[in-house]
Amino acid sequence: MPTTSPSNKVRADGVVSARLSSEQLNENFCDLHAPLSPHEAKVAADRCYFCHDAPCITACPTSIDIPLFIRQISTGTPEAAATTIFKQNILGGMCARVCPTETLCEEACVRETAENDPVEIGRLQRFATDKVMDAGVHPFTRAASTSKRIAVVGAGPAGLSCAHRLAMKGHDVVIFDGRQKAGGLNEFGIAAYKTVDQFAEREVEWLLSIGGITVELGKRLGENLELDELQSEFDAVFLGIGLAGVNALGLDNEDASGSDDAVEFIAALRQAAHLTNVDIGRNVVVIGGGMTAVDAAVQAKLLGAEHVSLVYRRGVENMNASKFEQDLAAQKGVNIITNAQPVGLIANGSVQEVEFAYTETGADGFKVTDETFRLKADQVFKAIGQKLALNVAGLDIEGGKIAVDENGLSSLDKVWAGGDCASGGDDLTVTAVAEGRDAAEDIHAKLMG
Amino acid sequence: MANLQSNFLGIKSTNPFWLASAPPTDKEYNVRRAFEAGWGGVVWKTLGSEGPPVVNVNGPRYGAVYGADRRLLGLNNIELITDRDLYTNLEEIKRVKADYPDRAVIVSIMVPCEEEAWKAILPLVEDTGADGIELNFGCPHGMSERGMGAAVGQVPEYIEMVTRWCKQYYSKPVIVKLTPNITDIRKPAAAAKRGGADAVSLINTINSITSVNLDSMSPEPSIDGKGTHGGYCGPAVKPIAMSMVSEIARNPETADLPISGIGGVTTWRDAAEFMALGCGNVQVCTAAMTYGFKIVQEMISGLEQWMDEKGYTSIDEFVGMAVPNTTDWQYLNLNYIAKAKIDQDLCISCGRCFAACEDTSHQAISMTPDRKFEVIDAECVACNLCVNVCPVEGCISMEEMDAGKTDPRTGKVVEDQYANWTTHPNNPAAMEPAE
Numbered sequence: 001m002p003t004t005s006p007s008n009k010v011r012a013d014g015v016v017s018a019r020l021s022s023e024q025l026n027e028n029f030c031d032l033h034a035p036l037s038p039h040e041a042k043v044a045a046d047r048c049y050f051c052h053d054a055p056c057i058t059a060c061p062t063s064i065d066i067p068l069f070i071r072q073i074s075t076g077t078p079e080a081a082a083t084t085i086f087k088q089n090i091l092g093g094m095c096a097r098v099c100p101t102e103t104l105c106e107e108a109c110v111r112e113t114a115e116n117d118p119v120e121i122g123r124l125q126r127f128a129t130d131k132v133m134d135a136g137v138h139p140f141t142r143a144a145s146t147s148k149r150i151a152v153v154g155a156g157p158a159g160l161s162c163a164h165r166l167a168m169k170g171h172d173v174v175i176f177d178g179r180q181k182a183g184g185l186n187e188f189g190i191a192a193y194k195t196v197d198q199f200a201e202r203e204v205e206w207l208l209s210i211g212g213i214t215v216e217l218g219k220r221l222g223e224n225l226e227l228d229e230l231q232s233e234f235d236a237v238f239l240g241i242g243l244a245g246v247n248a249l250g251l252d253n254e255d256a257s258g259s260d261d262a263v264e265f266i267a268a269l270r271q272a273a274h275l276t277n278v279d280i281g282r283n284v285v286v287i288g289g290g291m292t293a294v295d296a297a298v299q300a301k302l303l304g305a306e307h308v309s310l311v312y313r314r315g316v317e318n319m320n321a322s323k324f325e326q327d328l329a330a331q332k333g334v335n336i337i338t339n340a341q342p343v344g345l346i347a348n349g350s351v352q353e354v355e356f357a358y359t360e361t362g363a364d365g366f367k368v369t370d371e372t373f374r375l376k377a378d379q380v381f382k383a384i385g386q387k388l389a390l391n392v393a394g395l396d397i398e399g400g401k402i403a404v405d406e407n408g409l410s411s412l413d414k415v416w417a418g419g420d421c422a423s424g425g426d427d428l429t430v431t432a433v434a435e436g437r438d439a440a441e442d443i444h445a446k447l448m449g
Numbered sequence: 450m451a452n453l454q455s456n457f458l459g460i461k462s463t464n465p466f467w468l469a470s471a472p473p474t475d476k477e478y479n480v481r482r483a484f485e486a487g488w489g490g491v492v493w494k495t496l497g498s499e500g501p502p503v504v505n506v507n508g509p510r511y512g513a514v515y516g517a518d519r520r521l522l523g524l525n526n527i528e529l530i531t532d533r534d535l536y537t538n539l540e541e542i543k544r545v546k547a548d549y550p551d552r553a554v555i556v557s558i559m560v561p562c563e564e565e566a567w568k569a570i571l572p573l574v575e576d577t578g579a580d581g582i583e584l585n586f587g588c589p590h591g592m593s594e595r596g597m598g599a600a601v602g603q604v605p606e607y608i609e610m611v612t613r614w615c616k617q618y619y620s621k622p623v624i625v626k627l628t629p630n631i632t633d634i635r636k637p638a639a640a641a642k643r644g645g646a647d648a649v650s651l652i653n654t655i656n657s658i659t660s661v662n663l664d665s666m667s668p669e670p671s672i673d674g675k676g677t678h679g680g681y682c683g684p685a686v687k688p689i690a691m692s693m694v695s696e697i698a699r700n701p702e703t704a705d706l707p708i709s710g711i712g713g714v715t716t717w718r719d720a721a722e723f724m725a726l727g728c729g730n731v732q733v734c735t736a737a738m739t740y741g742f743k744i745v746q747e748m749i750s751g752l753e754q755w756m757d758e759k760g761y762t763s764i765d766e767f768v769g770m771a772v773p774n775t776t777d778w779q780y781l782n783l784n785y786i787a788k789a790k791i792d793q794d795l796c797i798s799c800g801r802c803f804a805a806c807e808d809t810s811h812q813a814i815s816m817t818p819d820r821k822f823e824v825i826d827a828e829c830v831a832c833n834l835c836v837n838v839c840p841v842e843g844c845i846s847m848e849e850m851d852a853g854k855t856d857p858r859t860g861k862v863v864e865d866q867y868a869n870w871t872t873h874p875n876n877p878a879a880m881e882p883a884e
């Protein structure tokens with residue numbers, strides 16, 4: 001439970017900063033999954049059975065050889081373990097922190113089956129990767145130069161992973177990103193308590209230390225950068241631009257003060273010099289049922305909001321947020337309300353209340369009932385999904401995303417795409433890493449083959 | 450960068466990790482997969498003479514000893530040599546060797562202790578193109594009753610004689626595999642050397658009964674209500690194997706005899722330890738049988754990392770490095786004085802060190818009502834038991850006392866000089882300093 005230490009602002013109405021003391025905020029935002037001590041790592045590693053054709057490997061979108069790296073930890077070579085991890089997933093450090101392991105590798109662990117207590121794969125991965133990254137060691141070197149030049153648009157996990165693999169193969173890479181800082185959602189989206197101590201920034205720096213990658217910030221495709229120019233200037237183009245657009249509720253007063261996108265709230269929080277600078281309401285309502293909704297709700301609570309409700313229009317079983325995340329929200333004091341849909345925003349210059357109608361899902365499908373209720377709200381965060389913000393002639397779209405084949409190749413010549421912006425796969429950091437890497441392999445094969 | 454390339458008796462392999470003669474190397478299918486997984490070499494499952502092959506039991510062959518969490522620490526088996534036709538094996542060996550020229554393929558052989566039997570099989574083996582042979586003088590069950598295996602390995606004269614035949618009728622390296630079921634391992638090793646062996650390998654399995662079924666009142670593995678002793682292997686036998694290896698490496702008579710280390714090798718560290726004690730390479734059976742062929746990947750990466758950390762570029766640079774430091778008890782420095790020290794930050798207050806010391810050692814650990822444990826230097830004899838029973842690695846350590854300090858236990862000043870039992874005043878046979 002985030003404790004609310006005495007501060008005169010704890011019960012202040014409206015949207016204010018520093019509801020909690022700086023110490024309290026620091027405590028609330030400390031590492032969600034604390035690093036393992038060497039002793040803990042040894043005990044945790046000892047539990048791995050070194051399964052044959054291990055289900056955890058299959059469950060990992062980047063197919064890290066988990067039994068091997070855990071064995072390398074238990075035999076006293078965490079550095080070798082880190083190499084095993086980075087070979088498959090160069091952002092293994094971030095993934096160790098942010099992957100919903102409870103629905104990926106750890107769910108597949110045979111000890112989950114046997115004892116409902118999987119090997120702590122995520123934390124062991126962090127133990128190994130931290131060891132190498134903290135020492136400033138980069139385990140890979142570049143192959144001889146191929147003189148091929150590749151443009152990567154988007155410096156998120158997909159773009160970074162793609163760029164690294166290409167650089168490793170000896171290609172020269174230029175990454176363009178519309179923002180002023182690289183990292184994508186690792187830097188602007190992931191919950192603050194999952195990636196403490198500027199880890200995202202340090203990881204980008206470490207990743208780029210392979211060499212051969214130039215980063216150009218403030219370059220946005222469709223604004224000051226055109227795809228056809230990249231196509232003619234470079235040997236290949238990879239698009240890893242994520243989902244920059246946000247969905248709207250379609251209600252009146254949506255632009256009233258206090259009505260914000262959850263991703264923007266989180267981005268501001270992640271970039272704030274001090275947590276005491278971040279404004280938060282006394283009563284906060286988050287609309288949505290995914291990871292973003294949970295992260296916004298939990299962080300609102302940790303910032304000192306007195307009442308935080310997360311309202312989702314369908315049943316709990318349909319929520320995209322995993323059970324672990326739902327429990328985390330509940331444990332932090334977030335009130336989760338399901339089967340309710342917003343039907344009105346009551347504002348008076350700034351948001352005052354949100355009106356919801358209960359929903360039902362029966363034999364004839366989903367329907368909104370007449371029964372309504374209202375929640376007090378100084379702030380409403382919308383977390384109802386992001387969408388692709390790109391429109392290029394000839395670039396096929398499928399399900400709202402760039403259509404790609406199994407290697408990430410789009411409908412346009414020399415253009416690959418991966419991560420959230422591309423069709424297929426879950427919208428997760430680790431999936432973006434896998435798709436970026438695989439596209440790089442395909443680009444390499446096509447350019448050299 | 451460390452290079453794991455191994456050259457044992459002139460036999461080259463991509464790394465010093467060979468699979469020992471046993472089920473993992475019983476047939477082409479296994480051996481090909483083992484090579485694909487990264488093993489540097491194999492010693493083919495022991496071949497017998499031409500004719501109907503031996504038969505194995507059709508019930509359980511293995512018994513096991515477990516550690517916590519059912520970790521397999523020791524395995525025992527009552528399997529015999531290959532139960533497949535000689536010519537089938539020979540054809541497979543030939544094919545595999547041709548396809549994997551950079552890996553070592555050694556053929557293990559066990560035929561009756563008669564010159565004709567060896568003379569008959571050796572040319573057939575030579576024809577496979579394999580890199581060498583290993584004489585199985587070690588199997589402790591089933592074959593020894595027929596005058597083979599350990600029955601030969603326990604009689605140095607037989608070893609010498611058979612080795613000599615092999616050197617006579619076979620052109621490539623001959624490795625003699627030793628049984629540990631003997632009082633003094635130096636004797637068979639010396640006999641092998643006299644017979645002209647190029648190397649010895651050890652250990653084969655140790656006579657054992659792993660458990661007794663208390664319902665059927667028969668040893669496990671129980672075959673229709675009866676059991677027999679089997680051969681013990683796996684992590685549990687490593688200390689015995691390493692001691693035997695060191696005896697051979699230290700014996701002036703056999704000091705220059707190459708050794709292939711076998712017995713409980715499970716991780717890169719086990720391998721490095723065997724090699725430090727003088728083994729040019731290692732052989733592995735139980736670890737592969739427990740975890741599959743893939744286990745070699747950890748051995749490779751771990752050994753590479755360790756060699757890089759230590760600055761070794763090739764394996765010859767550390768083989769045998771621990772031999773000069775393996776000595777007899779009487780030459781240990783009695784002026785070296787240490788005290789146990791408990792790291793209070795790491796201590797989890799389980800009290801196991803206290804129980805061990807208080808009940809079975811020197812009452813040198815104090816315990817407070819709030820479970821704080823501390824070493825009493827005035828009582829500590831530095832026996833190491835507390836370190837060994839502590840569940841937290843690194844929590845209790847042995848700290849050397851600097852010369853000039855007074856040992857509170859004896860009231861004597863710690864001396865700078867090396868002094869051992871041979872010159873100690875309490876030794877009735879004390880003499881002038883030796884070694």
Ligand SMILES: Cc1cc2nc3c(=O)[nH]c(=O)nc-3n(C[C@H](O)[C@H](O)[C@H](O)COP(=O)(O)OP(=O)(O)OC[C@H]3O[C@@H](n4cnc5c(N)ncnc54)[C@H](O)[C@@H]3O)c2cc1C
Nearest residue numbers: 154156157158178184185220221242419420427428429432
């Ligand atoms: C709030 C939130 C929390 C999340 N938490 C988790 C989590 O805990 N675990 C997890 O696995 N996943 C989580 N995710 C999902 C994960 O962050 C994404 O799946 C992942 O970041 C996708 O990577 P990407 O490289 O495809 O896109 P992004 O990370 O979105 O990166 C895209 C990059 O492209 C740039 N860009 C966009 N448009 C353009 C353009 N037109 N021109 C140039 N540059 C452009 C952006 O500035 C950005 O740097 C979370 C997502 C959100 C929103």
Ligand SMILES: Cc1cc2nc3c(=O)[nH]c(=O)nc-3n(C[C@H](O)[C@H](O)[C@H](O)COP(=O)(O)O)c2cc1C
Nearest residue numbers: 469470471495526585653682683712713733734735
């Ligand atoms: C089932 C089984 C069968 C074995 N068969 C042979 C054999 O045919 N010839 C041989 O020389 N050693 C045989 N061995 C012994 C092994 O080669 C090896 O010396 C022993 O298992 C010790 O190594 P380890 O601790 O790595 O298992 C056998 C071992 C096992 C477990």
Ligand code: SF4
Nearest residue numbers: 507508509510511738
């Ligand atoms: S391992 Fe099991 S399944 Fe395979 S042969 Fe032996 S008893 Fe049968």
